[in-house]
Amino acid sequence: MKLLFPILAIAIVSAVVQNFAPWWSIAIVAFIISYLLRLKPGLAFLAAFLGVFILWAGVAARLDFGNDHILSTRIATLFPLKGNYWLLLLLTGVVGGLVSGLAGLSGALLRK
Amino acid sequence: MRFIAFLVSLGATIGLIYVLNHPLGPAPALGRFFDPYSGFWQNAENTSHYHDIDLQLPGLHDKVEVYFDDRLVPHIFAQNDEDLFFMQGYITARNRLWQMEVQTHSAAGRVSEIAGEKALAKDRLSRRIGLGYGAENSKAFIEKDAQSNDLVRAYCAGVNAYIKSLSPKDYPLEYKLLGYAPEEWTPLKVALLLKNMANMLSVYEFDIENTNFVSKFGADQFHYIYPERDSFTDYIIPRGTPWAFAGDSAPAAPEALPAGQKVSNVDRDLYESYDRAIEKPQELNGSNNWAVSGSKTKSGKPLLCNDPHLQLNLPSIWYEMHLSSPTMNAYGATLPGAPCVISGWNDSIAWGVTNGGRDVRDWFTVQFKDDTHNEYLLDSQWVKTEKRIEHYKVKGGKDFTDTVLYTRFGPIVFDQSYGDVKSRKYLSLKWTAHTGSNEFKTFYLLNKGHNYDNYLDALNNYSCPTQNFVFASRSGDIAIKEQGTHPLTHEFVADGSTSASDWHRVIPNEHNPMVKNPERGFVSSANQFPVDETYPYPVSHVGIYENPRAMRINHLLSDSQKMDVAYMQRMQRDNYNMIASLTLPTLLRVIDRSKLTADETEAISALEHWDYYDNADSKATVYYEAWTDVLYPLLWDEMGDPTLPMRKPNTYRTAYFLRDDSTSAFYDNLQTGERETREMLVLMSFDKAMKQLKEKYGSLDKVKDWGTYKATMVHHLSPQLDAFSRMNVYCGGNRGIINATSHDHGPSWRMIVDFGDMKGYCLYPGGESGNPGSKFYDNMVDSWAKGDYYTAKFEPKAQLDRDKLYKITFNK
Numbered sequence: 001m002k003l004l005f006p007i008l009a010i011a012i013v014s015a016v017v018q019n020f021a022p023w024w025s026i027a028i029v030a031f032i033i034s035y036l037l038r039l040k041p042g043l044a045f046l047a048a049f050l051g052v053f054i055l056w057a058g059v060a061a062r063l064d065f066g067n068d069h070i071l072s073t074r075i076a077t078l079f080p081l082k083g084n085y086w087l088l089l090l091l092t093g094v095v096g097g098l099v100s101g102l103a104g105l106s107g108a109l110l111r112k
Numbered sequence: 113m114r115f116i117a118f119l120v121s122l123g124a125t126i127g128l129i130y131v132l133n134h135p136l137g138p139a140p141a142l143g144r145f146f147d148p149y150s151g152f153w154q155n156a157e158n159t160s161h162y163h164d165i166d167l168q169l170p171g172l173h174d175k176v177e178v179y180f181d182d183r184l185v186p187h188i189f190a191q192n193d194e195d196l197f198f199m200q201g202y203i204t205a206r207n208r209l210w211q212m213e214v215q216t217h218s219a220a221g222r223v224s225e226i227a228g229e230k231a232l233a234k235d236r237l238s239r240r241i242g243l244g245y246g247a248e249n250s251k252a253f254i255e256k257d258a259q260s261n262d263l264v265r266a267y268c269a270g271v272n273a274y275i276k277s278l279s280p281k282d283y284p285l286e287y288k289l290l291g292y293a294p295e296e297w298t299p300l301k302v303a304l305l306l307k308n309m310a311n312m313l314s315v316y317e318f319d320i321e322n323t324n325f326v327s328k329f330g331a332d333q334f335h336y337i338y339p340e341r342d343s344f345t346d347y348i349i350p351r352g353t354p355w356a357f358a359g360d361s362a363p364a365a366p367e368a369l370p371a372g373q374k375v376s377n378v379d380r381d382l383y384e385s386y387d388r389a390i391e392k393p394q395e396l397n398g399s400n401n402w403a404v405s406g407s408k409t410k411s412g413k414p415l416l417c418n419d420p421h422l423q424l425n426l427p428s429i430w431y432e433m434h435l436s437s438p439t440m441n442a443y444g445a446t447l448p449g450a451p452c453v454i455s456g457w458n459d460s461i462a463w464g465v466t467n468g469g470r471d472v473r474d475w476f477t478v479q480f481k482d483d484t485h486n487e488y489l490l491d492s493q494w495v496k497t498e499k500r501i502e503h504y505k506v507k508g509g510k511d512f513t514d515t516v517l518y519t520r521f522g523p524i525v526f527d528q529s530y531g532d533v534k535s536r537k538y539l540s541l542k543w544t545a546h547t548g549s550n551e552f553k554t555f556y557l558l559n560k561g562h563n564y565d566n567y568l569d570a571l572n573n574y575s576c577p578t579q580n581f582v583f584a585s586r587s588g589d590i591a592i593k594e595q596g597t598h599p600l601t602h603e604f605v606a607d608g609s610t611s612a613s614d615w616h617r618v619i620p621n622e623h624n625p626m627v628k629n630p631e632r633g634f635v636s637s638a639n640q641f642p643v644d645e646t647y648p649y650p651v652s653h654v655g656i657y658e659n660p661r662a663m664r665i666n667h668l669l670s671d672s673q674k675m676d677v678a679y680m681q682r683m684q685r686d687n688y689n690m691i692a693s694l695t696l697p698t699l700l701r702v703i704d705r706s707k708l709t710a711d712e713t714e715a716i717s718a719l720e721h722w723d724y725y726d727n728a729d730s731k732a733t734v735y736y737e738a739w740t741d742v743l744y745p746l747l748w749d750e751m752g753d754p755t756l757p758m759r760k761p762n763t764y765r766t767a768y769f770l771r772d773d774s775t776s777a778f779y780d781n782l783q784t785g786e787r788e789t790r791e792m793l794v795l796m797s798f799d800k801a802m803k804q805l806k807e808k809y810g811s812l813d814k815v816k817d818w819g820t821y822k823a824t825m826v827h828h829l830s831p832q833l834d835a836f837s838r839m840n841v842y843c844g845g846n847r848g849i850i851n852a853t854s855h856d857h858g859p860s861w862r863m864i865v866d867f868g869d870m871k872g873y874c875l876y877p878g879g880e881s882g883n884p885g886s887k888f889y890d891n892m893v894d895s896w897a898k899g900d901y902y903t904a905k906f907e908p909k910a911q912l913d914r915d916k917l918y919k920i921t922f923n924k
Binding site: 018019022023024027031041056059060063064066067068070071072074075077078080091092095096098099102103105106109110 | 114117118121122124125128129132133142143144146147148149150151152153154155156157158159160161285833835836884885886887889
């Protein structure tokens with residue numbers, strides 16, 4: 001519960017903000033939420049990472065399964081991940097999660 | 113302590129965002145790219161949910177309905193022509209925007225804006241051969257014709273309406289990968305697309321190569337190696353067809369050969385630059401078209417077929433469309449970025465094109481007064497040079513400025529600044545593609561045409577690149593005409609110091625080769641020599657025309673009486689290798705079998721039993737191709753010096769050369785000390801080829817079949833994005849045969865029109881969508897490889913409404 005609420009808060013607010021703001025707005029969301037919720041640094045990183053990881057990988061997976069993996073297989077060949085779309089979804093989540101996690105950590109450290 | 117930790121963490125966050133927001137080498141900005149709300153994931157099109165859409169679109173005069181069928185082919189129904197072409201632009205951009213732009217960037221010499229420094233040399237070449245200059249002239253020329261101007265403007269407005277509707281998340285994938293944004297579409301870009309075609313298809317000229325050949329081997333060898341005509345050729349216009357005109361005077365005498373001309377070291381610098389930079393005509397490009405009169409068809413109505421062979425690309429070079437308004441109803445292949453249907457049909461007529469291969473450009477020697485290049489020598493006087501300043505924006509580098517010198521005989525391509533030519537004696541390039549012309553008018557009038565007279569009238573507007581326009585009408589006429597602007601050009605590098613060298617005679621349109629309703633009941637062309645010796649103008653010929661494909665086509669068309677669509681399909685799929693049937697018997701006759709190993713003897717035996725069909729499962733084709741791939745360069749090695757470019761005879765000429773000449777000095781290989789004979793060369797090349805096959809496969813009996821060996825591929829237009837290509841498409845076919853599917857060239861559009869039941873059949877190696885994230889990106893490739901045609905939904909609105917995948921209704 002201690003982890004679930006901040007994860008959900010960061011994921012949901014990021015999802016709303018991303019509809020009109022650039023991709024790095026996820027960092028601002030994680031920063032502010034970690035600060036406001038007075039999260040401990042370790043928890044803040046984890047919650048922010050997981051929140052955006054789930055959001056990005058989830059949104060990507062919804063698009064990817066609707067697309068029968070046509071595009072993801074090609075991108076995963078280009079990058080190169082041997083055409084493995086699972087790895088591409090994982091990478092997508094990690095890229096967003098790392099940015100959000102570091103920002104969340106920063107927000108938590110500012111509070112202390 | 114905590115605060116320091118905060119600063120470190122904040123710094124890391126900002127640093128990471130910065131890194132992910134900027135491109136890393138060739139990789140895009142990863143944060144933006146992976147963001148599922150605006151990055152590449154947005155290009156993953158849903159494969160099953162389609163629904164009708166209603167849109168408001170300012171700029172339209174009336175309602176337009178667009179039906180997308182099960183292959184995503186758009187069927188546009190507009191209330192007036194302006195809306196029709198506006199919507200053609202809009203819908204094409206919706207599916208092919210990136211491709212349209214990258215092709216015009218290439219013609220305009222602007223690829224370095226996207227790809228950086230490495231593209232600059234090629235960009236400079238595009239401008240120095242005058243493609244942009246020619247496009248500007250064409251744009252001005254088109255503007256003078258009110259009807260064409262309206263058409264082009266409506267098309268551009270449609271493209272721009274689509275571009276304006278986009279936000280960055282909607283950009284085609286390639287923009288996201290390469291990190292740039294689409295720009296406004298203009299009439300100049302439309303003109304550039306035509307010049308791009310001209311650059312691909314109207315470069316059939318070997319002035320420099322011919323000059324070098326004569327200076328090295330003499331005039332007798334020139335006539336011998338490159339004979340003008342032979343007794344086998346099946347001309348486009350059947351032998352003995354009377355000409356409806358006398359010619360403007362007696363035919364010009366054949367050009368005097370440049371006797372005794374020596375190539376100096378200074379020229380060699382120039383030629384080396386030329387050889388490195390100028391792409392010579394692709395022997396792999398070519399096309400077939402034919403029309404059969406009702407007297408030879410099952411239905412009693414004409415059949416018309418066309419399949420242009422070009423480089424196999426994704427997104428495909430053609431975009432299939434159906435354009436309908438109260439004044440026209442046309443269907444066929446369009447060129448993304450330009451209005452009208454290029455190869456197609458309407459309710460009354462059908463038309464298709466093959467390349468004409470006529471010589472429409474010349475190289476002139478031009479002498480400048482001094483290093484300022486302000487004046488050049490013409491008719492014993494110093495004449496002022498025109499200078500065109502070309503500006504280049506280079507991605508990730510400094511802007512670049514180039515000065516191109518223009519003379520009476522066109523732009524100077526190679527000089528001190530480009531190509532490192534040390535003397536002030538340069539070569540200029542004069543080319544019909546530099547002149548303003550309005551090819552769209554031809555296609556516009558064909559799209560709306562009803563009969564033979566409309567067809568002739570349409571063709572009179574057509575200039576470059578020369579095309580053989582085949583024609584058939586529902587009322588029963590068939591015809592073919594080789595149309596283009598044909599000045600009487602030089603066969604050798606011409607003297608630019610005298611105005612006497614200029615193009616003083618141009619063949620009138622009415623005198624271009626043509627035939628209507630010939631007795632034999634069909635017309636056809638396949639890039640062969642157009643006319644017999646009675647044609648009252650000279651036709652430049654040097655090793656350009658391939659005749660065997662036409663022989664095969666005409667044989668199949670003569671042979672059959674009650675032809676139907678199934679027969680036409682079999683013809684377009686025909687894998688018979690006529691060149692091999694002319695070449696191989698000689699090779700098998702002269703090869704010394706006592707020198708062969710057991711497995712080599714088996715390969716020879718496979719060749720002896722070969723039926724000359726290049727089917728996918730043929731192994732003999734592999735032996736034959738591997739053999740001749742080694743043989744030709746060995747045979748014509750005398751022409752391999754890059755400082756002295758020469759034209760190697762084509763496979764057709766080589767077949768007869770090998771058969772009829774047993775003693776030529778060309779058999780000698782310059783790399784060896786001894787003097788080779790034909791027999792030695794044939795054995796040597798076979799030996800070497802079999803060794804290569806053994807190295808590749810372990811042993812000769814493990815050699816894969818032709819379809820696997822050939823490994824046909826359809827390249828994505830950007831060489832860096834091979835992940836978007838289709839590799840190893842298993843199929844038969846070969847260069848120089850009707851089914852001209854080689855490694856990466858082939859039939860880029862196959863079309864059959866049957867006036868019996870007014871149906872069209874189409875096929876091309878790609879798909880309607882240019883988006884690698886769409887299931888319509890390459891969905892036709894496998895059908896194309898098998899030759900399974902689609903029936904075009906050339907249907908009325910009510911039927912399309914039942915057959916559609918979805919429909920967009922545009923309201924003004």
